[in-house]
Amino acid sequence: MSLYFMALVLFCIGVYGLVVKKNLIKKIIGLVIIENAVNLFLILTGFRTGGEAPILERGMEAVPEHFVDPLPQAMILTSIVIGLGVIALLVAISVRIYEKYGTFDVTKITELKG
Amino acid sequence: MIELHIILLFMIVAAFLAIEMRGLLSSVIALGAVGMGLVLQFLLLRAPDLAIVQLVVEILILIILIRATVKLDRPSESRLRENWAYLFCVLLFGGVFLFFGYRALTGLPVFGDPAMRVSSYYIENALEGTGAANIVSAILLDFRAYDTLGEVTILFTSIVGAIAVLRKIGRKK
Numbered sequence: 099m100s101l102y103f104m105a106l107v108l109f110c111i112g113v114y115g116l117v118v119k120k121n122l123i124k125k126i127i128g129l130v131i132i133e134n135a136v137n138l139f140l141i142l143t144g145f146r147t148g149g150e151a152p153i154l155e156r157g158m159e160a161v162p163e164h165f166v167d168p169l170p171q172a173m174i175l176t177s178i179v180i181g182l183g184v185i186a187l188l189v190a191i192s193v194r195i196y197e198k199y200g201t202f203d204v205t206k207i208t209e210l211k212g
Numbered sequence: 213m214i215e216l217h218i219i220l221l222f223m224i225v226a227a228f229l230a231i232e233m234r235g236l237l238s239s240v241i242a243l244g245a246v247g248m249g250l251v252l253q254f255l256l257l258r259a260p261d262l263a264i265v266q267l268v269v270e271i272l273i274l275i276i277l278i279r280a281t282v283k284l285d286r287p288s289e290s291r292l293r294e295n296w297a298y299l300f301c302v303l304l305f306g307g308v309f310l311f312f313g314y315r316a317l318t319g320l321p322v323f324g325d326p327a328m329r330v331s332s333y334y335i336e337n338a339l340e341g342t343g344a345a346n347i348v349s350a351i352l353l354d355f356r357a358y359d360t361l362g363e364v365t366i367l368f369t370s371i372v373g374a375i376a377v378l379r380k381i382g383r384k385k
Contacts, residue, residue: 183370
């Protein structure tokens with residue numbers, strides 16, 4: 099329970115960075131923190147106390163009560179890789195904005211428009 | 213599980229530093245600390261596949277962000293006027309969010325005892341159904357292969373988009 103709440107605090111810090119900061123790179127960093135917090139939260143919900151990693155070895159019986167939940171792990175594996183693609187696209191757009199306007203600051207970008 | 217708490221506290225502190233530091237390069241390095249803490253968490257939570265993937269992805273994100281910041285870093289960020297109203301708004305919204313988040317968390321299954329309705333089928337049928345000893349890869353590549361197809365599509369599209377945005381030839385001046 100306290101672990102869930104601490105993951106929520108991490109999410110909250112990421113939202114703060116995404117909303118309040120004016121630098122585009124700081125906003126991207128906030129987004130990465132949000133991603134990490136959500137991934138960690140979903141893995142925490144699938145943890146079983148005393149459970150093993152979901153890899154079968156020779157002579158091991160496939161009893162669901164002996165393993166941690168493998169379904170969130172598979173889905174989070176997908177989500178991590180998608181996060182990498184999103185970050186690459188965002189950084190590419192930010193670098194392009196920097197080439198055009200000479201700054202990462204959002205307020206100055208709007209001033210220079212037109 | 214005291215070590216999970218300690219690493220999560222470290223991640224929260226590093227995340228706060230990553231948001232609040234002045235230099236962009238310092239922020240990116242603090243973000244790397246968050247990611248490496250996440251790798252340790254995955255190892256402790258019995259998810260070795262995720263730890264490997266997160267390690268690789270974190271290093272790639274660091275490389276991309278450092279490439280973007282190292283040449284272009286200019287400490288010209290216009291500072292917010294930090295007065296009491298600003299602080300009050302941040303604390304108010306954060307407090308409301310955390311309060312309702314806490315209320316929602318009480319409805320979840322307790323930590324350490326997940327409700328595995330679908331996954332128990334996957335665990336019981338992974339070996340004879342797919343022949344894979346690693347149940348995570350059995351789910352990823354057999355039971356839910358269409359999800360992986362969608363993931364690869366998204367990855368391809370985002371990389372094509374990044375190349376199209378950053379191209380040098382054929383761009384209007």
